[in-house]
Amino acid sequence: SPPGYDLWLGYSEIEEPALLKEYQNTFKSIYFQNGNEMLHAAERELTTGIKKMLRKLPDFEKLRNSENTVVIAKKSNLESSLLKRLAFDFDQLGADGFVIKTVLFERKQVLIVTANEDIGILYGVFGLLNLMQQRESLKHIMLSDAPKVNIRMLNHWDNLDRTVERGYAGFSLWNWQKLPEYIDQRYIDYARANASIGINAVSLTNVNANALILTPAYLEKVQALAKVFRPYGIKIYLTARFSAPIEIGGLETADPLDLNVQNWWHGKVKEIYDYIPDFGGFLVKANSEGQPGPQNYGRSHVDGANMMAMALEPFGGNVIWRAFVYSEHDTSDRAKQAYTQFVPFDGKFRDNVLVQTKNGAIDFQPREPFHPMFGAMPKTPLMMEFQITQEYLGFSTHLVFLPKLFEEVLHSDTYSKGKGSTVAKVIAGSLNQKKLTGMAGVANIGTDLNWTGHPFAQANWYGFGRMAWDPYLDSETIANEWIKATYSQNPNFITAIKSMMLTSREAVVNYMNPLGLHHIFDTGHHYGPGPWVSELSRPEWNPVYYHKADEKGIGFNRTPSGSDATAQYAPELAKIFNDPKTCPEEYLLWFHHLPWDYKLKNGHTLWDGLALKYQQGVDQVKTMIVTWDDSKQYITPEQHNEVRMLLQIQLREAKWWRDACLLYFQTFSKQALPEGVNKPT
Numbered sequence: 001s002p003p004g005y006d007l008w009l010g011y012s013e014i015e016e017p018a019l020l021k022e023y024q025n026t027f028k029s030i031y032f033q034n035g036n037e038m039l040h041a042a043e044r045e046l047t048t049g050i051k052k053m054l055r056k057l058p059d060f061e062k063l064r065n066s067e068n069t070v071v072i073a074k075k076s077n078l079e080s081s082l083l084k085r086l087a088f089d090f091d092q093l094g095a096d097g098f099v100i101k102t103v104l105f106e107r108k109q110v111l112i113v114t115a116n117e118d119i120g121i122l123y124g125v126f127g128l129l130n131l132m133q134q135r136e137s138l139k140h141i142m143l144s145d146a147p148k149v150n151i152r153m154l155n156h157w158d159n160l161d162r163t164v165e166r167g168y169a170g171f172s173l174w175n176w177q178k179l180p181e182y183i184d185q186r187y188i189d190y191a192r193a194n195a196s197i198g199i200n201a202v203s204l205t206n207v208n209a210n211a212l213i214l215t216p217a218y219l220e221k222v223q224a225l226a227k228v229f230r231p232y233g234i235k236i237y238l239t240a241r242f243s244a245p246i247e248i249g250g251l252e253t254a255d256p257l258d259l260n261v262q263n264w265w266h267g268k269v270k271e272i273y274d275y276i277p278d279f280g281g282f283l284v285k286a287n288s289e290g291q292p293g294p295q296n297y298g299r300s301h302v303d304g305a306n307m308m309a310m311a312l313e314p315f316g317g318n319v320i321w322r323a324f325v326y327s328e329h330d331t332s333d334r335a336k337q338a339y340t341q342f343v344p345f346d347g348k349f350r351d352n353v354l355v356q357t358k359n360g361a362i363d364f365q366p367r368e369p370f371h372p373m374f375g376a377m378p379k380t381p382l383m384m385e386f387q388i389t390q391e392y393l394g395f396s397t398h399l400v401f402l403p404k405l406f407e408e409v410l411h412s413d414t415y416s417k418g419k420g421s422t423v424a425k426v427i428a429g430s431l432n433q434k435k436l437t438g439m440a441g442v443a444n445i446g447t448d449l450n451w452t453g454h455p456f457a458q459a460n461w462y463g464f465g466r467m468a469w470d471p472y473l474d475s476e477t478i479a480n481e482w483i484k485a486t487y488s489q490n491p492n493f494i495t496a497i498k499s500m501m502l503t504s505r506e507a508v509v510n511y512m513n514p515l516g517l518h519h520i521f522d523t524g525h526h527y528g529p530g531p532w533v534s535e536l537s538r539p540e541w542n543p544v545y546y547h548k549a550d551e552k553g554i555g556f557n558r559t560p561s562g563s564d565a566t567a568q569y570a571p572e573l574a575k576i577f578n579d580p581k582t583c584p585e586e587y588l589l590w591f592h593h594l595p596w597d598y599k600l601k602n603g604h605t606l607w608d609g610l611a612l613k614y615q616q617g618v619d620q621v622k623t624m625i626v627t628w629d630d631s632k633q634y635i636t637p638e639q640h641n642e643v644r645m646l647l648q649i650q651l652r653e654a655k656w657w658r659d660a661c662l663l664y665f666q667t668f669s670k671q672a673l674p675e676g677v678n679k680p681t
């Protein structure tokens with residue numbers, strides 16, 4: 001396969017002789033429970049992995065016998081004596097969990113991979129392969145794992161013409177023209193990659209939806225994809241355009257309280273389930289950025305969401321209703337609007353509705369404080385929406401390791417039930433005892449040979465999946481796993497590249513949006529700097545709205561003397577944010593408008609500190625290049641060169657950001673650049 005195509009599933013050969021020997025002994029005779037297509041998919045994956053890592057086809061036995069050194073089977077298929085040996089409480093595994101354990105059985109070591117359900121076996125096999133990719137000994141292995149979140153989902157923003165909104169890795173994978181007959185191998189490899197990290201749901205289409213996806217001509221194609229994804233435990237969701245009853249149903253209204261509209265959705269849902277019996281449900285963007293919604297008829301988000309929820313309920317489907325709303329009629333602080341619109345509805349949504357909320361209150365910026373809704377809707381299942389595609393983070397050109405960002409948000413404390421009420425607990429449902437939980441990531445995947453454009457953007461897909469499975473995982477663990485599975489086992493390489501990845505997110509914050517600045521991107525494309533943009537029709541689309549720089553200072557006052565957005569956070573937090581002395585400096589200009597000579601914690605004035613942050617961002621990219629060059633010997637020249645070229649662009653653009661922002665802000669601060677900051681060239 002072309003370079004990068006295999007993602008983290010390259011299964012590179014085991015080179016350490018002792019470990020190779022151990023694995024060869026372990027995999028002498030494998031009993032793999034026979035069964036449905038999901039178990040077959042798992043067995044195929046194990047075959048591929050072992051063949052590549054051990055250079056030898058494994059010996060599978062269809063009948064359990066005393067020679068077996070590996071036993072892979074559901075609990076219901078294990079003999080009671082072996083179960084006894086295993087001594088494991090299966091209740092804690094749920095449907096998706098698995099256990100991998102080596103036991104001494106009839107005087108022999110036997111490696112067992114077991115689970116309650118087929119899907120647990122699939123995840124268990126990927127878990128086992130991952131251990132081998134991490135070069136872990138299996139001799140005394142005892143690993144049990146189960147996901148902490150139910151719906152672990154990718155949101156593709158793919159249009160039916162195969163363009164991808166905010167997609168930077170080629171065109172959409174979904175070849176609607178050739179579907180349903182033609183099944184591209186990529187669909188299968190995509191499903192394998194997702195299953196390997198536990199992703200179990202995908203929404204195929206753009207949230208700015210086209211109603212045509214709900215017509216039979218397309219449902220037939222969706223059905224074909226569902227068939228490919230099913231053995232990998234992946235359910236399909238579709239984006240539902242709120243005005244579909246008018247556009248494809250011939251009705252005159254889409255009013256959710258209109259009986260004909262309700263009947264239309266009931267009929268449509270039934271039709272979809274005829275095609276796809278395990279259909280996941282709808283993802284809906286309504287009354288947001290010009291999309292139609294219940295408010296067009298004087299109804300509320302609850303009216304709209306519950307109407308669809310009722311249609312899906314009998315089939316076990318869900319409505320994922322997005323909270324990304326801000327209105328041209330509301331002139332208050334945009335950061336406050338979703339909270340204002342949604343929090344009063346807490347407890348009013350039907351049981352199969354999740355409210356999907358972006359990690360921050362503006363829009364996928366390099367850094368935002370967590371969205372205050374996470375601490376304010378205890379009666380509603382809140383689903384996290386992260387963006388994996390790097391809309392505001394240098395597209396697929398800049399190297400930015402996003403699990404750092406994800407982790408920062410998930411570890412944030414909402415204080416909603418006192419100290420320790422982290423966003424992760426809200427998402428995992430443990431804080432408010434939620435049964436239905438979810439995390440979504442806007443996909444960064446396209447037809448590029450390596451799927452994601454930048455080779456390191458693969459780590460963001462990987463990391464998202466791992467954190468959706470376990471929101472308490474730390475980004476360093478994820479980086480470590482990914483590097484080993486993708487690039488090299490060499491400890492020097494791993495140490496160096498891990499530190500490069502772990503600083504990359506702070507670097508991009510520094511050279512784009514330091515000290516809490518946000519949304520100062522150039523219009524529309526959101527790629528380069530545009531802090532000066534001020535002429536767009538809606539005020540909240542203009543960067544000047546967000547930085548509010550003037551001769552006196554810079555920043556958005558969101559304290560009680562300003563927009564009072566801090567009041568949407570728990571009182572303990574609001575207090576911290578309200579005082580510039582206690583407000584974490586990474587959020588300083590998010591919450592405060594401060595004079596240019598305001599003193600930062602390190603003693604610098606705000607102007608000097610800001611300039612130095614921009615410079616630091618540039619310097620960090622320079623260091624990334626040195627690190628990458630020093631690691632050349634551990635990878636192929638092609639692998640080295642592609643990232644090197646990208647890093648050179650990143651460096652040039654980091655300087656561009658620094659120079660553009662500082663030159664512009666300097667027209668207000670009217671101060672010289674401090675020592676240490678390079679003059680624009």
Ligand code: GCU
Binds near residue numbers: 165207208285288363
């Ligand atoms: C951002 C993005 C849009 C997208 C929107 C959304 O504003 O720029 O392309 O449609 O988010 O999440 O709905």
